[in-house]
Amino acid sequence: MSFKDKFKSFFDFDEQASFEEDQATKREDHKVNQEQEPAKQFKKQNQDNVVSLTSIQNDTKMVLCEPTDYDEAQEIADHVKKKKSVVVNxxxxDHQTSMRIVDFLSGTVYALGGNIQKLGQQTFLCTPEHVDISGSISEIFNDSSYDYK
Known part of the structure; x- marks a missing residue:
């Protein structure tokens, strides 16, 4: 063997050894990552299932409003934006102003993903998106047995 061949074999051996060491290191890193992945997934799942009890308590507020002017409609909408349910009397x-307020609140509630329901002849319930309403209130028209004048 010539000096040139010895020199090549010396460096080829070092490259081969370093290549094998790199492969072994990568395999060990892969094993460690596989062992850590379930722990990370479990931790992430636990974080997704955590619900703060203080947020539930704060969301249960209801506001009662009896506006006397159209300008108060924005204040009512602000309550719904703050995720509070609002009963509006x-x-x-007058009839025209009432219709304008109901139209304004309907648009606001729709934009926020909430709901508006009629509770009585001139009473409405505006709720944000996280509040579910079940049941309905029926109106009685032209029934003399319920006429309370």
């Missing part, structure tokens, strides 16, 4: 307003 429109008895103090």
């Amino acid at each position: 429109l008895q103090r307003l």
